[in-house]
Amino acid sequence: MTEASTNTPFHAWWEERGSANRSEVTRIPFSALDGWGFERQGGNLTHASGKFFAVEGLRIESDDGRQAHQPIIHQPEIGLLGILVKTFDGVPHCLMQAKMEPGNLNTLQLSPTVQATRSNYLRVHGGSRPRYLEHFWGTGRGRAPVDVLQSEQGAWFWHKHNRNMIVQVDGDIPVHEDHRWVPLPELLGLLHMDNLVNMDARTILGCLPAAMLPARTRTDAFGEALGQSYETGDGAQEALGWLLDVKGRGRWNTRLIPLDETHGWTRQDEEIAADDGSGFRVIAVRVRSLHREVPEWTQPLLAPRGDGRAVFLVRRAGDTLHLLVQARYEPGLLDHVELAPTARTPAIAADEEVPFLKDVLSADADRIHFDTVLSEEGGRFHHALTRYQVIEMPSDFSPDLRSEVGMNYRWMTVRQLMELVRHGHYLNIEARSLLACLHSLR
Template sequence: MTALSDYHRWFAACAERSSTEVEPVPLDELTGWHREPGTGNLVHESGRFFSVGGVAVERPGAAVPGWSQPVINQPETGILGILTSEFDGVAHFLMQAKVEPGNHNGLQLSPTVQATRSNYTGAHRGRPVPYVEYFRDAARHTVIADVRQSEQGAWFYRKRNRNMIVEVREPVPVHDGFRWLTLSQIHELLALDDMVNMDSRAVLSCLPFTGPGVARAAPREPDAFQAALLRSCEIGADGGRHTTAEILNWITESRSTTELLVHRVPLDQVTGWHETDGRISHESGLFFDVMGVRVRARGREVDRWTQPMIAAERTGLIAFLTRRIDGVLHVLVQAKAEAGHNDIIELAPTVQCTPDNYTVLPAEARPAFLDEVLAADPRRIRFDTVLSEEGGRFYRTRNRYLVVETDDNADTDGHAADDHPDFRWVTLRQLTDLLRHSYYLNVEARSLVACLRSLLTGPQ
């Protein structure tokens, strides 16, 4: 097993060879992009890649019953794929040191393949995407995971990517900028700010995380939290506070009864948003901006380009509350409606928000359990890392990811969440089973699943 000190030397060398210059520019200076006549939508001259339009949202009876906003429309399905292979009986994963223009620190650890359909079919007229053939012709190998999943429902309109893990038994050439890592090494890297990118986290969450291999990877003398986490990964699908059938019924009921009306509208018709200083911003100065960037990159399929991006300058908060129930760790998930989701509701973390935004929203809009997370005793915080969101569309947009033990973790009954209709306690095994299917866990929850699993095999 390669020491992580070797990894850091390799990563630093990749950073020297893959520098990127990203310059914010006014939207009207983007080359190849223009405002569509009649709508004001930002579109590319090729008709490919993505566009920025608007949506109008109605949610009768909610604290905020309606709003409109810019949104990214990218109807094509991309590939996010990781190759895995065994070396000396240990599973390794082929990861890439990849630069994205929106990354807070430039270079981050990415999947083997991270490409939109426009990229891997050559619409960008750049160099071919390495290793994409293993995923486009995956039937020649062993497919560990292959499922379409959503992206950020607050900023994308029905965006989805194909999340894949493919096992290969033949020798695979390792190109410059790629490296085989064990899962425990990746888990250790997850504890570092802005190291493992969003796409890697999302794909790794789809990895089946049950069976003897998980127990072998766990510490020989786990603490009470780790022991409960291991049981949460291994227990039968119906061994939690709620059966899987009950969870599926709850999700279906939420999807069937939640009234959320989303209409695509021209970008010119979103209300409360204005273009000033070459970017589109909300009149409150909060939420996010639509901005432009000019990029010059080394080590990418394309050397230079311009594009619009979404920029949320304030750090968000993504958190799981956890609780031991009968010795099994449970996480508190919510059935969250987001305007950009394909089926309205997906399971989300206990808390998923940008706290600063609530200074201009009604008090009743403040997320449940936000104050409990913000006031958590540091001794109860098991995971706490600031991680970047997808750097291809979001400019330096980051969230603080937390795993927090609740105050009643001594296998006790009774908790405020038990009576909340939008929340349920579920096990990691139940989440793993749901991740075999599309559109059950949102991308923030998938990231947190990867982070939570890291506490079993990585450092505390």
């Protein structure tokens, strides 16, 4: 496994930014929210401006008549996630940001150059405009090898997507103290450090085109098979047809409902929670930070009750590594189904069995090639942690992909996934994160 050194100029800068960060996040009751409130009719939790986001209700109904309800974040605007890239001495460098987010376990994480909702960059909050935004707009911007709309967590967001961008620049760029040029090979190595590279940076890195990836350095058997996986695959069209077949089976009907109508959930003074204690809670926080566009604000956050896990099971077929990919349903996704890791916890439904979880939990340590705990969106989720893993199975590992469960799984190469990630709504957020993690293993 590739390990990131902690004795580099980056880490000296990171330690300095951590010392300079002055921020505080405290739980508050809903009544202490400033500018937020529950609507009289329907009970949705909304902002007085009508912007930012809302917490509403969701009803999920399957073809067999089963129903489930839950709160969900509704943010009907497209945010911008962008990384500036410039080449120094023949090596691509990414302009990364030390950014505070209220839901981060460690407050400060490594973020894209620009990470902003539409409400942010239109300054609905009355604060300053995000730095470097001008490089991602208009005809004067640099070349954009990545420019694609991608989804976010379909279990917690309703139809949420962001514009993921990489823009290449040549001229001088003034570097703010909260930003730093990081060599791309080092940035990918930092994915091996717990809770350092944030979700918004990972989703962009997961969209990297092959031409921008650093040269392979691993020469062991796994590295050689992984390298071949970047070169092998007869195109993604057949896999796309399979994905569209799964999407078209359409066993679900989902729609937004008033928050007051989410059966099985109770609103108390400091949280909205499931009556059975499962899933997640909705809480409220007060945030103070000298390093954000606004120095103080309040907001709701979605707080998972436990850590998650996202795993690609892989195997060598001949000299090529293949990934077992899942076509996974999530109620908030625009098309309901996107490509996902082999195993993902927590499950969508409390009583749902997670296929291949036993294989994950019983894997020998020497077969685990990537194993890092990484944070999800700290601007909307409170301490949402996922353990990302790449686990190699024996070459004779051969699950039945013709069974009712197996029909939602398919072996694919890295090259095929990289062809599909160029387009929106094919790979979900966890799959894109793991694709970035695979880039770090080359």
